[in-house]
Amino acid sequence: MTTLRDVARRARVSIATASRVLGGYGYASQRARERVLRAARALDYTPNAVARGMVKRRTHxxxxxxxxxxxxxxxxxxxxxxxxxxxxxxxxxxxxxxxxxxxxxxxxxxxxxxxxxxxxxxxxxxxxxxxxxxxxxxxxxxxxxxxxxxxxxxxxxxDNKEGARSAVQHLIALGHRRIGMIGGPQQVFTGQERLTGYYEALRDAGIKPDSALVRLGDFKQHSGHRLAQEFIRMRPRPTALFVANNLMTIGAVMALKEMGVAIPGEMAVVGFDDMEWASILTPRLTAVAQPxxxxxxxxxxxxxxxxxxxxxxxxxxxxxxxxxxxxxxxxxxxxxx
Incomplete structure (x- = not known):
């Protein structure tokens, strides 16, 4: 394996000069720089990234x-x-x-x-x-x-709060009043903000929030599936679901289809995260898109x-x-x- 010493010898410079040129630090004359770079190319020399990082105090x-x-x-x-x-x-x-x-x-x-x-x-x-x-x-x-x-x-x-609020406001504008939410973990900032947006949209429309219509998952598919089943068994059911992330939305849609609940006829669905698969579902998924x-x-x-x-x-x-x-x-x- 080619070493820094080999490059320095071929370029007829000191090891210190070769090191400065290849490491990109310190002074070397233009002539010495050109000789070192030519020698490195000729010998197919690969700099030691760890050693270079120690000199520059960065590992990249x-x-x-x-x-x-x-x-x-x-x-x-x-x-x-x-x-x-x-x-x-x-x-x-x-x-x-x-x-x-x-x-x-x-x-x-x-x-x-x-x-x-x-x-x-x-x-x-x-x-x-x-x-x-x-x-x-x-x-x-x-x-x-x-x-x-x-x-x-x-x-x-x-802006998670505004994203959630816009989704729930849209459902309210379509005539929904019993809107269930499958939310995320409340120790996580995004889970907190999306739940806040849900509550704010209800209050802005004069709808009293009902804690029975909120179920908290873990942002994983299985929790969306399980919590959607709970909503399906509820009497009276919510007429719409707002689901706080993409994976839980997949689980919720699967549960609705498995239990024969028509979307949106029996229960409308809006998810948070607009993924590529959202447009090929049947029916196609309404969702909050994040950049x-x-x-x-x-x-x-x-x-x-x-x-x-x-x-x-x-x-x-x-x-x-x-x-x-x-x-x-x-x-x-x-x-x-």
Missing amino acids: TIGVIVSDNANPFFAMVVRGVEDVLRGHGYAVMLCNTDEDPAKEDVYLRLLREKQVDGLLLAPSGLPTPNLRLWLRAGLPLVLVDRRLAGVHADAALV AHMLGTSAAQLFLQRLEHPDRPQQEIILKTRLVIRESCGAGLARQS
């Missing part, structure tokens, strides 16, 4: 912790992150917590040991011990999709800005949602009749 890796990397929403967020950071020479170390704070804490420790240059975090709940250590060390942190109580950091977010890719690119840009200007004021980016109206809420069918 970034940790990304999300709650569920199998969820298409987070997959698109991570794609947005990579699309930005790859152009700046960064590699992404992706970790999945399954909404488990203990698992999140383990990954935080491992990423600190790996000496990543920063962290993009979709937190699963309250600050963990290793996150507090991260913050005390002053390492770059960007919160993604979720705020975290007591943590002051850059954040890229979506997932833009959320990832915004988070990555905040990280790069923080790295370049570590003392700048904290910044929060809040992206807007969009209600995509199809047939599962009844609106599309009403227009056709």
